[in-house]
Amino acid sequence: MRIALLLFFTLILVLPTQANDGYKLWLDYQPIENSTLKDEVGELMNGIYLFDQGPTFEIIQSELSLASEKMLGASIDFKKINREKSLLWIGTREQLLPFLSASLESEIKNLGEEGYWMGMIESDGAKHFTIVGNQPVGTLYGVFNFLQNIQKGTFDKNTLISDYPKVKIRMLNHWDNLDRTVERGYAGFSIWDWHKLPEYIDPKYKDYARANASIGINAVSLTNVNANALVLTTDFMKKVKVLADLFRPYGIKVYLTARFSAPMEIGGLETADPLDPEVQSFWQKKTDEIYSFIPDFGGYLVKANSEGQPGPHEFGRDHSQGANMLAEALAPHGGLLIWRAFVYSHEVDEDRHKQANLEFIPLDGNFRDNVILQVKNGAIDFQPREPFHPLFGAMKETQVGMEFQITQEYLGQATQLVFLAPMWEEVLKSKTFRPTANSTVSEIIQTPVSPRQVTLMAGVSNIGNERNWTGHLFAQANWFAFGKQAWNPEINSDQISEDWIKLTFGQTQELVSKINQIMLPSHEAAVNYMTPLGLHHIMGRGHHYGPGPWVTGGRADWTSLYYHRADSLGIGFDRTSSGSNALSQYAPEIANNWSNTSQIPEKYLLWFHHVPWDFKMKSGKTLWKEIALHYDQGVKSVAEMQNIWASLENDLDAERWDHVNQLLAVQRTEAEWWRNACLLYFQTFSQRPFPAEIEQPAGDLDYFKSLSFPFAPGIRPSW
Template identity: 70%
Template sequence: MYKPIFLAAVLWFCISLNSLADDGYKLWLDYQPIQEAELKSEIELLLGGVYFFGENPTFEAIKNELGLASKSMLEKAPTYTEDRLQNTRLWIGTRAQLSQVLSLTKQTEIKALGTDGYWRGTVELDGKAFYAIVGNQPVGVLYGVFNWLNSIQSNTFDKSTELSDAPKINLRMLNHWDNLDRTVERGYAGFSIWDWHRLPGYIDPRYIDYARANASLGINAVSLTNVNANALILTKDFMKKAKVLADVFRPYGIKVFLTARFSAPIQLEGLKTADPLDPEVISFWKKKADEIYSFIPDFGGFLVKANSEGQPGPHEYGRNHAEGANMLADALAPHGGVLIWRAFVYSHEDDVDRHMQANNEFVPLDGKFKDNVIIQIKNGAIDFQPREPFHPLYGAINQTNVGMEFQITQEYLGQATNLVYLAPMWEEVLKSNTYKPSPTSTVGSILEGDETGQKKTLIAGVSNIGTDRNWTGHLFAQSNWFAFGKLAWDPEAPSEEIAEEWIKLTFGQDPEVVSAIGEILMGSHEAAVDYMTPLGLHHIMGRSHHYGPGPWVTGGRADWTAPYYHQADSLGIGFDRTDAGSGALDQYAPEIAKQWSDPNQIPEKYLLWFHHLPWDFKLKNGDTLWEEIAYHYDRGVKEVREMQETWASLEPKIDPEEFDHVRQLLNIQQEEAEWWRNACLLYFQTFSKRPFPTDIEQPEGDLEYYKSLMFPNAPGI
């Protein structure tokens, strides 16, 4: 019984919509008035006669969206008709509902699109033409409607052109690292939007806005709570709260997942053990799964972080990851649930290069996981660094379902004060050639599952969403939420095309605006890498809060210190992962290991990730390594200044509130880029003992001052 809850939230949303300022709250769903006369006339005609084949909560969500869009674009509400022939112009329904007017060829084509696929185009009946949006299931129709509305807003709609699409990934998921007290680990946009204290009685209208935004991108799953899990989320009181969110999200095709703390049997039931082979533990999890499904019949399953960074897991009982995951998977299996097990595992007690530890754990277990288990692997082997080579687990395990974990929130990329468009980085990873299981395999093709016969596919992203009015802290960080959804739907989508679509939906059609903001977005990631971690440097940020530079950080466990990774000394800099060093390169395919083992052949963007090289090592352009490091840091600062100038040129064309918001944050980004450059170059110079190139802006400040900076109240800790 979720329809009353859903309709109540919709009502609250509609009441408050007109009072919203141009502050980014509407995201890319800010349906601007249609300016082009011919297009406006066409859309008025279509929305003047809308026929729905049947009723269900998802169709109610579609009607809500059409109402919002029509009132904003045309200043009038849609007209719905019960006569599908006389006054109808737009048909909306499932393939089965429209089977009488679809040819067998068209029905076959649409059926092949699967549950979430859709088709839109013109059909004819009794000599009359109708525009139809069709899916195999209501959720596919929903995605088709959002796609149609996007085409109107981006001025690309053509009634004479047929269009069909379907996702290449089954589970397209946001991972919220939200705590039950509403703090957000690595969150930089305020507090958690989940108001656990007032749930289940109070339903924030923002929950509907959140669902609309995700559905518009095809995101169909959400893990509500931090992977550093709190067992209380599995209690009956919190199940009642999670049920309300599941009810709100269901019409938008979104399933709820929860993070499961491995030690929950001890904490919630008072058992003496959480051993995954213990009968009482097995019984606990089966009963717990049954209980959750009694509240949420379409519950997605569990996401688990185990035996990593102090989290409990099967290793404490002499069991391996497969035994731990399979026990939970068995509890979910009767209900069709999925167990997502994170591969981000490493231990400070293990002296092996941290880059290698996940492979060492999971490769021997390949093929031993249950069919409803997905191993969720980060894009790189360390931890969401500004740039990482792809994780060697991709291609190394081929008999187990694997999924991608990207980080949308900018933990290591300037957090919410820096403008960094992440799609080029994700595209770089997805297009990386793994050479396994075939010579043409890429990370993206492995995730799609066809090469390995993988049935359950997943791309997850760590959310950057919070209570800030613009949702993501930085207006431009919305582009990363948007881009994540697009790449989760289609890992082969070009980041430049995604950027252009987001710009048009957010800022409008002006060619100068589209071009200038596109230039800012597409250059922003490389700029950040330049002023933070060029040439494969990594993990040199401040301790704990990860804010700002900290290449000098020492003390405590080695793999949480910067020198562990940069290895700077009087002879050179970089982490040797060749056979002469840790040997981590051997975890990749031989074709990669051979090329990357040669410092003259490896892509220079990964150079210091895999090689410890002399300061005077000559790069391809003739510069020494020390000079090239300095040039990159200097270039990064200048690239941020160019972003500032480009944004300033758009002031007459951008909403004043949005313009000033971005302007101020770009000023902060410039200061932080200079801080990174100055601190890192001054620090590394203490080892290189070489002067800075004369043709760069000379680093300023005192190294000891930079080292003394403390940020105990930085957000996201």
């Protein structure tokens, strides 16, 4: 007996040591260690009264049950709870109406469909901590907020909280192909196992929906914007319906990418001309059919006349004619047409930077009000750092939404820890000076141009079928950050990282502080060792893995030379009036300021100017020296990230620690490779020595040029 008891207790000690594979994301509720908080939460959790039933409240119930079991080791018996004796009330405004003061009711009502309120309510002299949403999904968001505050150790039942999303559509764009490969995917295959749908429903689908709901994501485009028309066939609709049904109670709507030439590919027509009645009829019928399967289908996301995708131009029509035709089919059902502004013509006669504005500004005012333009954060293509896209603020009568890239195509792909929130924050908080003097990108994407229009923030997903969802554990933080920034584009990145660290690793101050010191500078580090001072698009061709400033040949704007323009005189792309004049597409306040090499923020210098190697920077150093120092600083920053992580070995589970530790070593190697390859290459133009104070770039430029990566991930398989 004694031995049995001993074994029993040993068992308890042994269990928590099991490996953490990262599958549970930021939702891995841990036992509450603070006894005061534990008592307080224990009391609340011991008597939860749910005012509603239905699918979303079932999710709320199971989330609370799981949290209670994990945080408190106690199960909740919802059936036994008496409403009046319950300390925690959860419901919708309508159900809680009898207990709300008129002013509180009105306050809650103003939070909108997805908003929630929580705080103490008195009824018959008893106090009830109450979580209330206008709709079930708002209540769900409130419950997740409540649980996250507990897990972060910041919960206080006497603090009122009310919140609502500042952007209407907070959306993941999966660039997932129907064969389960993922364009620019670095976490394995697509999680959508189309072949087994609709019959087999992977439990992962629910875990995915739960994770999204927990950070406020309410829309998902399932398929690659380089689209395959087959997803619009009836066979696939049945599959999509399964996902839509699963996601609905989590407040998530499903969208599909619509291939513009679908009428020809699956409709048997000889044209996809948007003004052709047969084409219009095809899309109407097709759209009606989708809604017959999925009554709350979100709409279409379209990439047209860009990088070889078909579009209205083939038929002599413009973007607005193409978009409006699809929007017309969606309108009767309340669907949205999302048209991507990432377009550029095949004949490169203008600076690619300018093409979106050139194509879309003339169309401003032509779009139906259920059309939204989805604009990438910058004018080129998800570079490590880009100035904000000049379309933001330039379109007066057209709704524009933001497209960020969560997957790290240009930012370290599968192997680098780069926390993207600071980059997104930089873009969101950029002043556009249009439409008003105080406008920012953030404000523009939060403000509908007409009452009937919606706002949008989209993020290109970094999710795949690897066990930890995102390949690199820290890439989970980018998924999390995207949700938080889409909910509130004004949030600071350090608040996001702190929350994510607490939910993912633990609450101790030292842990949070150290991991923050890794995450927060990681983006600047990547910019430094890849593309400092406004350099851009100098990575390997096609796969975009590693440095390739020497890439030439073929289409001009697919070469690196086109972007860096290094020569014996200097380096950088002249986009001032003496060059492509792309700067003129910004508000005059910006154009004037940035036209001047002594006024433009140095981080954008080479983006807009061709600058002599001996140009004197603000530091007093020459441009050449400053470039070299930045590259070197990038490497040093990674070394520092490694050091901090090494110091955490005993504070974290071995599996996650080792995973990140290995990848940081890879990142160090890759950062050195970037620095050495780029500096050796640019030196062939600058003809100047490396500064003495940096680690001298080593290696052989020809060797770097010779490297090839035929199996780099995220591109068309070579098999």
